[in-house]
Amino acid sequence: MPMTPEALYIQLGQIITEMPDLRNHGWNNPMGQQWLGRAAVLVEAAGDMADAINFKITAQGLSSNAYVPGHDSAVQRMTAILYQALARAEMRVPAASRNGFIPTGEPYTALSAVARAFGGSSHSIFIIDPYADANLLDEYVLQAGEGVSIRILADAQGVKPGLAPAMRRWLTQFSTTRPLEIHLAPARTLHDRLIIVDGTTVWSIGQSFNALATRSPTALVKFDEETAALKVAAYDQLWSASPALT
Template structure:
């Protein structure tokens, strides 16, 4: 049943409510993230307190050329592989595929989300590095009112975070 639901949801337009990803369905997770991130035209903010190199090599890479990618993680839980991956990204792509990484103070973040074009917010039930690996996961589109609140709150958090790359 869960597998049928996941397949059906992946076939719906990305503007629908969300996606259920069955345990171990890494291709389904990749496809769902690709649809969401691929719709961005100006910017993407990815928030995950446990971010690692996969945020760059598997998620940021889904952004269209010229779209600014912002990665926000937590200084207390970020994985050490994030910084070198982001530095190599910036070295390779520069302004053609802009990327900036910031860290909040330790233990400030808990949410995991993606915000596209400072308007649409997608809530993730697990960290990107482990998304649907050990248990089912969901990517849920926030309604308009919640998205406005998320955009405002995470803009403030982003502006107060320390630049990593």
């Protein structure tokens, strides 16, 4: 049974945000090989057979040595094909589901995309970002509506030193109107970058907020309901087991 346009768009966005580090052996393990297989199937489902064939042939040319001539250009070709497939899929979905693609070097587009995700919140936003920094509060969380409570789960090892003082400044100014809590998960236990709105709607974002679309394009994509429920349950449990940032 063929996928609906919405399902294809969501899955292409997810595969892009889950892309392993293809330049540095991220494809050369069981999880990387599984990702390549899923990506090839989705590119084919997007409907351009030339792109589908090109993706498969290019993937076969990846080298276990990232310094071999042609490896870097192969990664670039594969990435471009995936984003072309995402763009084609985006044209087939309702307007309300579009605009998840964030090009490189477009900070306003990134801010607008995150603001749209935040805009659906009535009472809570839960952000998972291993490398959270002060700019997450200063640039992005400020887009949330007044009265919306904010939780941020960062990595105890990856969190940036600027987050703690930014949190204290935030609480001094907004403690009653914009409640904020930050917890630190054990090192290397966070494998997603997510925005969870009102405990039900889950958006996946391909990069940490501290470098959003500065070096490469990314996508902000809504999960389907079943996957969203699994993500919410898993990260609520991890939140409860993680200590607060002070």
